[in-house]
Amino acid sequence: xxxxxxxxxxxxxxxxxxxxxxxxxxxxxxxxxxxxxxxxxxxxxxxxxxxxxxxxxxxxxxxxxxxxxxxxxxxxxxxxxxxxxxxxxxxxxxxxxxxxxxxxxxxxxxxxxxxxxxxxxxxxxxxxxxxxxxxxxxxxxxxxxxxxxxxxxxxxxxxxxxxxxxxxxxxxxxxxxxxxxxxxxxxxxxxxxxxxxxxxxxxxxxxxxxxxxxxxxxxxxxxxxxxxxxxxxxxxxxxxxxxxxxxxxxxxxxxxxxxxxxxxxxxxxxxxxxxxxxxxxxxxxxxxxxxxxxxxxxxxxxxxxxxxxxxxxxxxxxxxxxxxxxxxxxxxxxxxxxxxxxxxxxxxx
Amino acid sequence: xxxxxxxxxxxxxxxxxxxxxxxxxxxxxxxxxxxxxxxxxxxxxxxxxxxxxxxxxxxxxxxxxxxxxxxxxxxxxxxxxxxxxxxxxxxxxxxxxxxxxxxxxxxxxxxxxxxxxxxxxxxxxxxxxxxxxxxxxxxxxxxxxxxxxxxxxxxxxxxxxxxxxxxxxxxxxxxxxxxxxxxxxxxxxxxxxxxxxxxxxxxxxxxxxxxxxxxxxxxxxxxxxxxxxxxxxxxxxxxxxxxxxxxxxxxxxxxxxxxxxxxxxxxxxxxxxxxxxxxxxxxxxxxxxxxxxxxxxxxxxxxxxxxxxxxxxxxxxxxxxxxxxxxxxxxxxxxxxxxxxxxxxxxxx
DNA sequence: CTCAGATTCGCAAACGTTTGCGACACTTGG
DNA sequence: CCAAGTGTCGCAAACGTTTGCGAATCTGAG
Numbered sequence: 001x002x003x004x005x006x007x008x009x010x011x012x013x014x015x016x017x018x019x020x021x022x023x024x025x026x027x028x029x030x031x032x033x034x035x036x037x038x039x040x041x042x043x044x045x046x047x048x049x050x051x052x053x054x055x056x057x058x059x060x061x062x063x064x065x066x067x068x069x070x071x072x073x074x075x076x077x078x079x080x081x082x083x084x085x086x087x088x089x090x091x092x093x094x095x096x097x098x099x100x101x102x103x104x105x106x107x108x109x110x111x112x113x114x115x116x117x118x119x120x121x122x123x124x125x126x127x128x129x130x131x132x133x134x135x136x137x138x139x140x141x142x143x144x145x146x147x148x149x150x151x152x153x154x155x156x157x158x159x160x161x162x163x164x165x166x167x168x169x170x171x172x173x174x175x176x177x178x179x180x181x182x183x184x185x186x187x188x189x190x191x192x193x194x195x196x197x198x199x200x201x202x203x204x205x206x207x208x209x210x211x212x213x214x215x216x217x218x219x220x221x222x223x224x225x226x227x228x229x230x231x232x233x234x235x236x237x238x239x240x241x242x243x244x245x246x247x248x249x250x251x252x253x254x255x256x257x258x259x260x261x262x263x264x265x266x267x268x269x270x271x272x273x274x275x276x277x278x279x280x281x282x283x284x285x286x287x288x289x290x291x292x293x294x295x296x297x298x299x300x301x302x303x304x305x306x307x308x309x310x311x312x313x314x315x316x317x318x319x320x321x322x323x324x325x326x327x328x329x330x331x332x333x334x335x336x337x338x339x340x341x342x343x344x345x346x347x348x349x
Numbered sequence: 350x351x352x353x354x355x356x357x358x359x360x361x362x363x364x365x366x367x368x369x370x371x372x373x374x375x376x377x378x379x380x381x382x383x384x385x386x387x388x389x390x391x392x393x394x395x396x397x398x399x400x401x402x403x404x405x406x407x408x409x410x411x412x413x414x415x416x417x418x419x420x421x422x423x424x425x426x427x428x429x430x431x432x433x434x435x436x437x438x439x440x441x442x443x444x445x446x447x448x449x450x451x452x453x454x455x456x457x458x459x460x461x462x463x464x465x466x467x468x469x470x471x472x473x474x475x476x477x478x479x480x481x482x483x484x485x486x487x488x489x490x491x492x493x494x495x496x497x498x499x500x501x502x503x504x505x506x507x508x509x510x511x512x513x514x515x516x517x518x519x520x521x522x523x524x525x526x527x528x529x530x531x532x533x534x535x536x537x538x539x540x541x542x543x544x545x546x547x548x549x550x551x552x553x554x555x556x557x558x559x560x561x562x563x564x565x566x567x568x569x570x571x572x573x574x575x576x577x578x579x580x581x582x583x584x585x586x587x588x589x590x591x592x593x594x595x596x597x598x599x600x601x602x603x604x605x606x607x608x609x610x611x612x613x614x615x616x617x618x619x620x621x622x623x624x625x626x627x628x629x630x631x632x633x634x635x636x637x638x639x640x641x642x643x644x645x646x647x648x649x650x651x652x653x654x655x656x657x658x659x660x661x662x663x664x665x666x667x668x669x670x671x672x673x674x675x676x677x678x679x680x681x682x683x684x685x686x687x688x689x690x691x692x693x694x695x696x697x698x
Numbered sequence: 699c700t701c702a703g704a705t706t707c708g709c710a711a712a713c714g715t716t717t718g719c720g721a722c723a724c725t726t727g728g
Numbered sequence: 729c730c731a732a733g734t735g736t737c738g739c740a741a742a743c744g745t746t747t748g749c750g751a752a753t754c755t756g757a758g
Binding site: 363364365366367370377378379382401403404405406407 | 735736737738739740742743744745
């Protein structure tokens with residue numbers, strides 16, 4: 001139905017190859033005929049068939065993004081960053097939701113490969129079997145892993161600097177005068193979360209007056225945060241500050257604190273991680289470590305586009321993105337905190 | 350690099366057309382050779398090039414989704430529903446963020462058309478010029494409008510039943526015994542919001558003891574909700590229940606109420622609209638009208654797939670999806686409410 | 699005027715499929 | 729044994745581009 005390059009060629013009295021050259025680079029075609037061809041193409045409302053072009057050029061000008069669930073605000077932000085970058089790179093983005101299911105993930109990859117996608121971004125590859133991973137690596141298409149630390153893999157990675165994020169939180173709480181500090185986090189196996197924990201603990205321990213935080217592991221969702229907070233407040237009612245491994249856990253902490261009549265930040269300072277959109281609207285607005293989600297998406301696309309440009313050098317690239325502290329209203333100076341606590345407890349390691 | 354159909358043909362000693370038939374429908378090819386071809390294809394790890402196939406079949410097996418911003422949880426949910434449905438329909442989804450910019454929107458449409466996409470879903474077409482709209486309609490590709498009421502357009506639509514949603518909220522508040530009721534909503538031009546308002550007002554007026562609500566118009570975001578609530582509470586401190594046109598506005602109302610020391614639901618009942626994910630985690634958990642966002646996405650894809658299936662009958666389809674009340678903790682029975690109010694005020698229309 | 703070089707453009711192959719049509723062999727009913 | 733039908737498969741065109749190569753024309757210096 002739509003006009004093809006043949007129509008334009010016939011209508012403007014030249015060969016289709018001339019039309020192609022005139023419309024694309026314009027090199028090797030007379031200025032006059034080029035303008036004429038362009039005019040005719042505009043008049044016929046000609047739109048090049050990109051999939052026909054893709055057949056011969058071998059590039060589809062689309063990128064795949066496989067996330068666990070786009071409803072997760074984190075991935076929505078990543079997706080937005082990726083989409084904007086893809087668009088400026090003249091590509092479009094096909095979206096896949098894997099639900100962290102390994103088979104589903106591989107099916108998506110296969111489907112994307114069949115479309116000869118130019119590159120794939122995915123947020124997790126951990127649960128893939130060894131065989132699946134090598135299959136992925138041998139597929140020939142550039143792949144960048146989101147939110148995964150650099151490794152010796154054949155894949156590129158984009159990751160926030162979780163460790164310095166943890167350190168940032170630690171120094172902030174220390175600066176506010178807190179000494180009885182806890183960290184609520186997810187399972188030990190979780191790479192990013194344990195990086196945050198490591199950065200946090202090390203910064204506390206290497207302070208001039210070293211502090212040994214209480215670290216509790218649990219589920220890293222809303223309920224997990226609430227549950228860990230209850231457990232913590234039962235065992236250590238004297239803690240004055242909590243660092244939650246992510247904002248959603250922090251919301252759970254708010255819930256648990258509220259249930260006990262504890263006010264935030266008056267009775268308990270709280271700092272999260274991620275800076276998801278709703279941490280500003282929740283009450284009190286949450287102080288947190290901002291993770292550059294948007295930038296992760298755009299950085300991943302940048303890598304993919306570079307890799308797609310020169311097929312020759314396919315060396316993986318690893319980018320670690322900086323994080324920053326966003327100060328809102330869930331933390332408070334603890335001037336008198338030390339005085340109220342018995343000395344013996346403070347030196348407790 | 351990857352194996353092509355020719356490789357399979359050569360390797361299995363048959364013609365490429367036989368390979369194609371064997372791998373696709375299997376009709377017209379001997380069982381024995383078919384199995385042989387399939388085995389060879391599997392051995393060579395053959396993956397059909399879908400873009401080559403698309404060239405001849407004319408179908409790309411991908412659908413376009415243009416939303417204003419995927420970071421909006423509403424659209425993330427819609428996108429998820431659309432993606433799931435697309436996947437079961439053997440299509441994939443390309444994601445576009447328009448920021449409600451008309452030009453950007455048209456650029457995306459053009460880009461999608463160049464890829465010979467099978468159908469397009471978009472969430473707003475209101476700001477497009479008349480010319481752009483006819484251009485859209487004449488593009489030949491099925492289009493379904495998200496969250497737009499049915500109209501005489503040439504486009505299909507999918508929309509929640511906003512009017513009965515408003516009525517649902519009204520009957521619920523009446524049932525709780527409220528008589529001094531307000532509705533905070535967006536600008537009058539906004540179709541969906543005015544539908545909600547109409548349903549709400551009509552249900553209140555047609556009750557056995559008719560009630561005339563206070564209706565205030567403003568911005569339909571967090572700040573707008575807070576601002577309208579302040580204005581309302583200044584002018585009508587006796588209101589006992591508020592229906593906010595969407596959940597985000599409701600969050601603004603919570604904020605404003607908190608600032609005045611009003612407790613929800615003890616002092617003020619509050620009901621929202623949308624049932625966004627965070628209405629359950631906010632405090633208090635928000636009673637709201639659930640909008641079938643996921644279903645909107647999947648319904649849109651259903652329409653598109655049907656329209657793409659038989660190109661002959663391209664009559665637009667309009668679906669209105671049911672809403673339902675989700676009862677949480679932001680509303681409360683108002684037994685004594687009527688008794689405390691002077692009679693004169695109640696009959697005020 | 700001539701001829702080399704540059705410019706402009708057409709021809710045709712190629713990308714990897716699908717599919718209508720015809721060739722051929724095999725079955726089957728008369 | 730023959731004709732018609734059926735099953736199986738190959739041939740080649742088509743989808744709409746891009747691009748290497750060569751032909752034709754033009755330019756300008758000698």
